[in-house]
Amino acid sequence: QVQLVASGGGLVQAGGSLRLSCAASGRSFSDYAMGWFRQAPGKEREFVSAISWSGGNTDYADAVKGRFTISRDNAKNTVYLQMNSLKSEDAAVYYCVAVLTSDGRISRRPFGSWGQGTQVTVSS
Numbered sequence: 001q002v003q004l005v006a007s008g009g010g011l012v013q014a015g016g017s018l019r020l021s022c023a024a025s026g027r028s029f030s031d032y033a034m035g036w037f038r039q040a041p042g043k044e045r046e047f048v049s050a051i052s053w054s055g056g057n058t059d060y061a062d063a064v065k066g067r068f069t070i071s072r073d074n075a076k077n078t079v080y081l082q083m084n085s086l087k088s089e090d091a092a093v094y095y096c097v098a099v100l101t102s103d104g105r106i107s108r109r110p111f112g113s114w115g116q117g118t119q120v121t122v123s124s
Contacts, residue, residue: 002026004115006096011121012086020081020118022096030074033106035099036081038092039117047108049081050099057106063089086122093117 008020020036035050049070050059058070064083072079079096095117097110 006118009118032098040092
């Protein structure tokens with residue numbers, strides 16, 4: 001079983017950047033497609049981005065496309081989310097989690113344990 005710990009959140013001005021990291025424990029990390037989700041106060045948790053086990057395929061929510069970049073380093077058991085041009089609506093707790101794949105395609109469906117999230121606050 002993979003355990004996940006997200007970090008890198010903080011307070012940033014609108015238009016600024018942050019890089020989130022998600023460290024995974026467990027030998028099978030590289031077997032899984034991984035995703036980032038976020039949850040703002042009073043809102044449901046929503047999909048942000050996902051990446052295949054090899055890093056060759058990625059997916060982004062429309063709200064972050066062109067501003068966020070997901071990547072992974074399987075040697076370090078870590079997945080990253082580079083967030084640029086941050087907006088107030090990006091403020092949320094960000095979580096990483098494994099996502100299901102089907103016929104080799106990554107999905108937006110999470111599975112397994114969520115682990116702790118990391119808070120992103122954007123000031124205007």
